[in-house]
Amino acid sequence: MKDIVITGKMIKAEILIALGCLVFAECLNLFAIIKYSRPVVELVSMIGYVVITAVLAYLILAVIRLVVKFVLWIVNRIKK
Amino acid sequence: MAGGAAFLASTAPWLSSCTPEKLAEVKKEKARVALIGSGSRGQYHIHNLMNIPHAELVAICDNYQVNLDAALTICPTAKGVKDYREVLSDPTIDGVIIATPLYNHASITLDAISAGKHVFCEKSMARTMDECLAVYNSYVNHNVALYYCMQRMYDEKYIKGIKQIKDGLIGDVVGMRCHWFRNADWRRPVPSPELERQINWRLYKEYSGGLMTELATHQLEVCNWAAGKIPTQVVGMGDIVYWKDGREVYDSVSLTYRYADGRKINYESLISNKYNGMEDQILGHNGTVDLTRGVYYLEEDNMIPGMRQLLDQIKTKAFASIPTAGPSWKPELKSDYVPHPLVSGGISVNAGQSMISADHDGSDEILSAFCQSCITGEKADDVVGEAYSSTMLCLLGNKAMEEGRMVEFPEEYKIPYMKF
Numbered sequence: 001m002k003d004i005v006i007t008g009k010m011i012k013a014e015i016l017i018a019l020g021c022l023v024f025a026e027c028l029n030l031f032a033i034i035k036y037s038r039p040v041v042e043l044v045s046m047i048g049y050v051v052i053t054a055v056l057a058y059l060i061l062a063v064i065r066l067v068v069k070f071v072l073w074i075v076n077r078i079k080k
Numbered sequence: 081m082a083g084g085a086a087f088l089a090s091t092a093p094w095l096s097s098c099t100p101e102k103l104a105e106v107k108k109e110k111a112r113v114a115l116i117g118s119g120s121r122g123q124y125h126i127h128n129l130m131n132i133p134h135a136e137l138v139a140i141c142d143n144y145q146v147n148l149d150a151a152l153t154i155c156p157t158a159k160g161v162k163d164y165r166e167v168l169s170d171p172t173i174d175g176v177i178i179a180t181p182l183y184n185h186a187s188i189t190l191d192a193i194s195a196g197k198h199v200f201c202e203k204s205m206a207r208t209m210d211e212c213l214a215v216y217n218s219y220v221n222h223n224v225a226l227y228y229c230m231q232r233m234y235d236e237k238y239i240k241g242i243k244q245i246k247d248g249l250i251g252d253v254v255g256m257r258c259h260w261f262r263n264a265d266w267r268r269p270v271p272s273p274e275l276e277r278q279i280n281w282r283l284y285k286e287y288s289g290g291l292m293t294e295l296a297t298h299q300l301e302v303c304n305w306a307a308g309k310i311p312t313q314v315v316g317m318g319d320i321v322y323w324k325d326g327r328e329v330y331d332s333v334s335l336t337y338r339y340a341d342g343r344k345i346n347y348e349s350l351i352s353n354k355y356n357g358m359e360d361q362i363l364g365h366n367g368t369v370d371l372t373r374g375v376y377y378l379e380e381d382n383m384i385p386g387m388r389q390l391l392d393q394i395k396t397k398a399f400a401s402i403p404t405a406g407p408s409w410k411p412e413l414k415s416d417y418v419p420h421p422l423v424s425g426g427i428s429v430n431a432g433q434s435m436i437s438a439d440h441d442g443s444d445e446i447l448s449a450f451c452q453s454c455i456t457g458e459k460a461d462d463v464v465g466e467a468y469s470s471t472m473l474c475l476l477g478n479k480a481m482e483e484g485r486m487v488e489f490p491e492e493y494k495i496p497y498m499k500f
């Protein structure tokens with residue numbers, strides 16, 4: 001059986017994507033605060049919602065990335 | 081609870097006779113009161129009276145020995161009496177609390193007023209419209225305080241709720257929706273058959289107005305309080321749907337009361353299904369107040385955190401399309417409104433299942449206010465007017481259901497207090 005090797009580069013990439021999701025969720029929160037004229041304190045008090053949104057975004061991204069990888073893998077095999 | 085004369089005048093004028101300042105003035109005195117009718121509600125009042133520092137329960141009267149004995153066990157220092165006239169002729173007694181069945185509220189109240197006693201009577205005011213008018217006239221012509229136990233008028237969440245409604249919280253009041261659902265037969269065990277009507281008086285028309293005078297009376301009062309008016313017309317239907325046990329009063333009622341400006345109270349009560357519980361809802365064009373739970377809901381709710389509003393909107397847009405019926409049609413399901421409290425801190429909520437009452441539903445406050453009036457002699461504004469109006473509406477509702485027609489508020493029973 002082949003060993004799965006998770007490289008430092010891969011871990012770094014995943015951490016960056018997760019952080020990106022968190023920033024995206026917090027930006028959504030900021031947008032909502034402006035759109036619905038809510039107090040700025042919601043930037044902190046809504047952190048639970050932000051984290052859940054970030055996790056959801058990360059999972060959705062993961063599915064998209066898997067699909068893309070799978071399609072690329074098939075394309076490469078056909079080319080060969 | 082009461083803060084500011086303008087607040088009292090606009091929302092709950094009856095509170096001006098029992099402000100904390102006025103209470104402080106009488107704190108060394110005690111009202112000497114007697115209880116007439118020591119059944120379940122009477123015994124509940126005894127417990128409350130024992131916690132009111134300015135009250136002394138000196139006599140308990142009941143013509144049913146079992147209930148008299150039970151009450152004297154709770155308050156052994158009170159004198160036990162079987163005939164209420166003995167209480168009325170005692171000059172040392174300042175006021176009486178009447179917790180007898182509805183059919184004798186009027187006669188005992190009239191006798192007590194004539195005897196110069198201050199009176200606290202259970203709701204509803206009386207069994208018939210003529211009796212209501214007789215009591216009202218007697219009250220106007222005598223210098224005694226008269227209270228009816230419409231405890232919502234003294235319940236903090238109702239007072240604050242009505243104040244906020246009057247301040248425009250939910251915009252224009254456009255309707256009211258009240259119901260009281262229970263799943264219980266209303267029967268009490270009877271030790272011997274000849275006591276059936278005496279103990280289960282609620283089930284017989286001679287003694288009781290059924291669901292209307294027992295339950296609806298509280299809720300109709302709240303609607304009028306919120307509307308600042310009295311309905312002019314009522315239609316309704318009443319039936320014995322489930323408890324076909326020889327009772328005469330309906331176990332299911334559904335009525336619509338209409339104000340002159342077209343607003344309506346939709347009232348429903350059923351005692352064979354409790355799913356919907358008890359609710360007193362005031363509907364405004366900007367929101368809804370549920371006074372029973374002490375909460376309000378806004379149609380456009382800007383108080384919900386922004387992130388939640390945004391996610392809700394995304395969710396609605398993503399999942400609520402109805403492809404079969406085209407984009408313009410969407411079922412108007414009851415939305416997921418967020419409740420906001422009317423009163424900060426913990427509040428007592430009456431689920432409506434108890435026959436006697438819930439804790440801190442205003443019953444203790446109104447009893448305390450009455451005892452204060454026994455000392456000061458000050459009448460509580462509007463309590464009698466409110467009780468008269470709501471009782472009349474209950475009796476008119478029963479008339480509409482019995483006769484199967486729309487009933488108008490009769491001219492001869494209108495009193496100056498009422499605005500239509």
Ligand SMILES: NC(=O)c1ccc[n+]([C@@H]2O[C@H](COP(=O)([O-])OP(=O)(O)OC[C@H]3O[C@@H](n4cnc5c(N)ncnc54)[C@H](O)[C@@H]3O)[C@@H](O)[C@H]2O)c1
Nearest residue numbers: 117118119120121122142143144147179180182202435436
């Ligand atoms: N405000 C509320 O929320 C609320 C709640 C429950 C009951 N109530 C009202 O309280 C009243 C009593 O209800 P209850 O459930 O206690 O009834 P109950 O039958 O348990 O008690 C009534 C008592 O009055 C006594 N009585 C009857 N005629 C009398 C007379 N002439 N002299 C002396 N005693 C007499 C009876 O013997 C009985 O003990 C009713 O009017 C009811 O509508 C109000």
